[in-house]
Amino acid sequence: MATVMPDIYFLPEWGKFFETKEQDGKVHFFEINNELGHIFYQFIVRPTPVQIEEETYYDIITPYGFSGPIILSGDLENKPQLINLFEKEFGDYCDEHRIVTEYVRFSPWLKNRLDFESLYEFRDNGHVLYIDLREEDFFMQQFASVTRGQVRKALKKDVEIEFDFTGEHVEEFHRLYMLTVKKNQIEPYYLFSIESLRSSFEKFGGSQFLLFAKHQGQYISATFVLHHGEYAHYHLTANDPEYSSLSGNSLIVYELCRWAVEHDKKEVHLGGAPNENLYRFKRNFTKAEPLELLMGKKIHNQQAYDQLVEAKRQNGGIELPGYFPLYRG
Missing domain, CATH: 3.40.630.30 (Gcn5-related N-acetyltransferase (GNAT))
Incomplete structure (x- = not known):
């Protein structure tokens, strides 16, 4: 049975189409699909712009638009176990692939960040607006x-x-x-x-x-x-x-x-x-309240992150001190 994605930004072909938005980026997919439930996550892996000890490291950003990891199926009582499994297995994946940081543009309307909020720090990027069409007459009521x-x-x-x-x-x-x-x-x-x-x-x-x-x-x-x-x-x-x-x-x-x-x-x-x-x-x-636009941030390898930031400081300097990841600032 084909998996039904809730929005266009989660389609695998969307990620593939927009991987070229990121320099040297390649779309990757990570899934957990077992008796606990189904989590799907697509992201773009990029080599970091600076290197340390002639070793190439990578970071993750979600494709243009709003997506992030999402639970596609599973019972509510199994959700904590499913999230814990995702945290462990995706952490292992990042270690194996030398992934230093992760930046997630979560979907404001699907609010999938709420399922994963214990795994990330969040940056407030303002709000997005939408029109609620469930009203009987959107023209007069919205x-x-x-x-x-x-x-x-x-x-x-x-x-x-x-x-x-x-x-x-x-x-x-x-x-x-x-x-x-x-x-x-x-x-x-x-x-x-x-x-x-x-x-x-x-x-x-x-x-x-x-x-x-x-x-x-x-x-x-x-x-x-x-x-x-x-x-x-x-x-x-x-x-x-x-x-x-x-x-x-x-x-x-x-x-x-x-x-x-x-x-x-x-x-x-x-x-x-x-x-x-x-x-x-x-x-x-619209009379609907604007939706929070929150971006997830995570450092998977603190030691490599600190070394990459220092390498950037010594090679051109940090131009955008508030940027994440800082070695791209």
């Missing part, structure tokens, strides 16, 4: 009055919606996306090339689509949507600032919610908000 007004304004101004399930117009999305990148000065790690967007449709075509807003035949706003199981994700957004007065982006979120309800999704995730304006924009789509 959207703020100002946002409802923006949606109505877009419709009145003859803004049209177009779904693209094949990636036929990925060039138009990328054009709008690069305008947004330039405006918001997005960091290189979070950028997506047009080649990457095209190839993602070959890999995840059944789990993603583009949603455009158009005005008089011109593409003015767009969103790259991911979906799997009960969740839809407002993955990437793109806008032409010259048309911001038409509120195309607000109409897109509304139409995404309508699509999600029709396809039995229970939540639309809007992601985080690095600035106040973006937070206010997203917050007006």
